[in-house]
Amino acid sequence: MDAQQLIALDNAHVWHPYSAIGADLPIFPVVSANGVRLKLADGRELIDGMSSWWSAIHGYNHPVMNRALQAQMEKMSHVMFGGLTHEPAVKLATRLIELTPAPLQAVFFSDSGSVAVEVAMKMAIQYWHAKGQSSKQRFLTLRNGYHGDTFGAMSVCDPVTGMHSLFSDVLTKQYFVDTPTCRFGEACSDDDIAPLKQMLEQSGNNIAAVILEPIVQATGGMNFYSADYLRRVRELCDEFGVLLICDEIATGFGRTGKMFACEHAGISPDIMCVGKALTGGYLTLAATLTTHEVSSTISSGEPGLFMHGPTFMANPLACSAALASLELLTNSDWQPNIERISVGLGQGLAPSRELDSVADVRVLGAIGVIELKRSIEMKTIQPMFVEHGVWARPFGRLIYLMPPYVTSDEDLELLTAAVNRVASKIE
Ligand SMILES: *Cc1c(COP(=O)(O)O)cnc(C)c1O
Numbered sequence: 001m002d003a004q005q006l007i008a009l010d011n012a013h014v015w016h017p018y019s020a021i022g023a024d025l026p027i028f029p030v031v032s033a034n035g036v037r038l039k040l041a042d043g044r045e046l047i048d049g050m051s052s053w054w055s056a057i058h059g060y061n062h063p064v065m066n067r068a069l070q071a072q073m074e075k076m077s078h079v080m081f082g083g084l085t086h087e088p089a090v091k092l093a094t095r096l097i098e099l100t101p102a103p104l105q106a107v108f109f110s111d112s113g114s115v116a117v118e119v120a121m122k123m124a125i126q127y128w129h130a131k132g133q134s135s136k137q138r139f140l141t142l143r144n145g146y147h148g149d150t151f152g153a154m155s156v157c158d159p160v161t162g163m164h165s166l167f168s169d170v171l172t173k174q175y176f177v178d179t180p181t182c183r184f185g186e187a188c189s190d191d192d193i194a195p196l197k198q199m200l201e202q203s204g205n206n207i208a209a210v211i212l213e214p215i216v217q218a219t220g221g222m223n224f225y226s227a228d229y230l231r232r233v234r235e236l237c238d239e240f241g242v243l244l245i246c247d248e249i250a251t252g253f254g255r256t257g258k259m260f261a262c263e264h265a266g267i268s269p270d271i272m273c274v275g276k277a278l279t280g281g282y283l284t285l286a287a288t289l290t291t292h293e294v295s296s297t298i299s300s301g302e303p304g305l306f307m308h309g310p311t312f313m314a315n316p317l318a319c320s321a322a323l324a325s326l327e328l329l330t331n332s333d334w335q336p337n338i339e340r341i342s343v344g345l346g347q348g349l350a351p352s353r354e355l356d357s358v359a360d361v362r363v364l365g366a367i368g369v370i371e372l373k374r375s376i377e378m379k380t381i382q383p384m385f386v387e388h389g390v391w392a393r394p395f396g397r398l399i400y401l402m403p404p405y406v407t408s409d410e411d412l413e414l415l416t417a418a419v420n421r422v423a424s425k426i427e
C-alpha cells in the first residue's frame with residue numbers, strides 16, 4: 001500500500017485518539033522506529049520527543065527487549081490467568097513489589113492504565129464494604145487531574161478540562177478540590193491544604209479514597225506541585241480514615257527523577273497504579289498494587305473475592321517485556337541519566353523563556369514543558385514540528401517533551417532547538 005492510499009483509507013475508516021473520522025487532519029504514516037528515531041513513509045526521520053506517550057523509555061527496536069519477547073513467544077504468547085499461573089507474571093509481581101514502597105504487597109495486572117484505575121477504585125470500595133462501611137463509595141480528587149477514559153476513571157478526571165463534560169450526567173458525582181497552587185520545590189501552607197481538609201471533614205464518611213497523580217498532573221496541564229502538599233494529603237487520609245490512591249501511570253519508572261513520584265514526598269499510597277512505561281512501550285500492560293491490609297480485608301470480607309478479572313490478565317508476552325524493561329532500567333545508572341536529560345532540557349529550552357508567546361518554561365526529571373500564553377491549533381503546529389525533524393504532540397497551551405531515556409546530549413540539543421524554533425513562530 002502506498003502512503004497516499006494508506007492515509008486515504010485511514011482517514012475514511014480508522015479512529016485515532018480523540019479524533020474524528022473524515023476530518024482530514026494531518027497524519028503521518030510511520031514505517032519503522034529505531035533508537036530515538038521514527039522513520040516516516042516518505043523517508044524522513046524524526047527525533048522522538050514523546051516516548052510514545054511516556055512509554056518507550058528505552059527507545060524503539062531495542063535488542064534486549066526484542067530478544068526477551070522472542071524467547072517468551074517460543075514458549076507461549078498467552079494463556080488464561082484463571083486457575084493458571086506462570087513465571088513471567090510471578091517474577092514481575094515480585095519485582096514490582098521490590099521496586100515500589102514497602103507496604104505494597106499485592107499486584108493486580110490489567111491491560112491498560114484506565115482499567116488499572118477502575119481496579120484501584122473498586123479495591124477501595126470493596127475494602128470499606130468488607131469493613132462494614134458501605135457508605136464510603138465516593139472519591140476525592142484534584143481539579144486538572146487525568147486518570148483515563150473509562151467511566152470510573154472519567155468521573156475523577158477534571159470535570160471541565162477533562163474532555164468528558166458531555167458525559168457528566170451519567171458519571172458518578174465525585175468530590176473535587178482545586179489544583180494545589182504550591183509548586184514543586186515549595187512548601188505547602190495550611191491555606192494550600194485547607195480545601196482538601198475541609199472536604200474530608202465534611203464528607204469523609206462518603207469517601208473511599210483520595211485519588212491523585214503524585215507531583216505531576218500530566219495530561220491535565222503538566223503541573224508540577226509541592227511534595228509537601230502530597231505529604232500532607234497522606235497525613236489527612238490517615239487522620240480521616242480514607243485510602244490514598246497514587247496514579248503513577250505517567251510518573252512511574254524514573255520519569256520525574258525518582259523511581260516513583262510519591263518518593264519525592266517520602267510517602268507511600270494504599271493503592272498504586274502503574275502503566276505506560278511498564279513494558280518500555282512494547283505492549284499494553286498495567287498493574288494496580290495494594291497493601292496487605294487492603295488485600296486481606298477484601299479477601300476476608302463479603303464476598304471474599306476481588307470482583308474483577310480481565311481476559312488477557314497478566315499476558316505472558318507483556319509481562320516478559322516489562323521484566324526486560326525493568327532490568328534495563330535498574331541495571332543502568334538511571335538516576336544520573338535522568339538528571340543529565342533534565343539539565344539538557346533546562347538548558348535547551350531556556351531560549352524559549354524570552355519569547356513573548358511563552359508564559360512559563362519548567363522542567364522536572366525528564367519532562368520539559370513550555371507553557372504558551374494562548375492555545376495552539378494542533379492542525380497547524382503538528383506539521384511544523386515534523387518539518388523541523390521532531391515528533392512532539394502539544395495540546396492546549398502546552399508544548400512538552402518527555403524523550404526516551406536513551407536520548408543522547410546531541411539529540412537533546414536538536415530536539416530542544418527545533419522546539420524553540422517552532423515556539424518562536426507562534427504569535
Ligand atoms: C495515560 C494515563 C492514564 C490512562 O492510561 P491508558 O493506558 O491510556 O488507559 C491514567 N492515568 C494517568 C495519570 C495517565 O497518564
